[in-house]
Amino acid sequence: TLFEQLGGEAAVTAVTTQFYANIQADATVANFFNGINMADQTNKTASFLCAALGGPKAWGGRNLKEVHANMGVTNAQFTTVIGHLRSALTSAGVAADLVEQTVAVAETVRGDVVTA
Ligand code: HEM
Numbered sequence: 001t002l003f004e005q006l007g008g009e010a011a012v013t014a015v016t017t018q019f020y021a022n023i024q025a026d027a028t029v030a031n032f033f034n035g036i037n038m039a040d041q042t043n044k045t046a047s048f049l050c051a052a053l054g055g056p057k058a059w060g061g062r063n064l065k066e067v068h069a070n071m072g073v074t075n076a077q078f079t080t081v082i083g084h085l086r087s088a089l090t091s092a093g094v095a096a097d098l099v100e101q102t103v104a105v106a107e108t109v110r111g112d113v114v115t116a
Pocket of ligand 1: 029032033036044045048049061062063064067068071073077078081106109113
């Protein structure tokens with residue numbers, strides 16, 4: 001699975017931590033996370049990604065369409081955030097083809113997150 005190829009839960013969590021660091025350093029998308037506990041957010045998104053990448057634990061959290069409803073995320077903002085995931089993967093030393101396969105999995109939630 002992609003989960004295994006990336007190095008399992010620890011590796012996915014490390015990439016997710018860097019992903020949110022990149023987001024919080026980008027003023028075009030950082031404000032969405034004002035007041036959000038980023039340690040919890042990192043753990044939830046890492047758990048979601050582990051499941052989506054073929055890991056052994058099913059996602060036990062909330063439905064992503066309900067979670068992101070009314071946030072007003074645009075396609076352009078989603079694309080920006082995907083770019084932050086791509087750079088987090090690349091800076092972790094993940095091979096380019098595996099980066100793109102992982103990004104493609106994250107892209108499957110675009111329709112649940114984009115509402116504007
Ligand atoms: C939750 C914003 C993309 C997965 C949240 C929350 C915010 C947010 C503000 C916290 C909601 C709350 O606690 O009240 C955004 C924005 C995105 C984006 C602005 C893109 C522009 C994504 C992507 C994924 C994702 C690409 C998955 C790959 C999650 C998960 C939660 C969450 C798993 C927690 C769900 C739960 O509480 O069970 N998002 N998100 N989000 N987001 Fe996103």
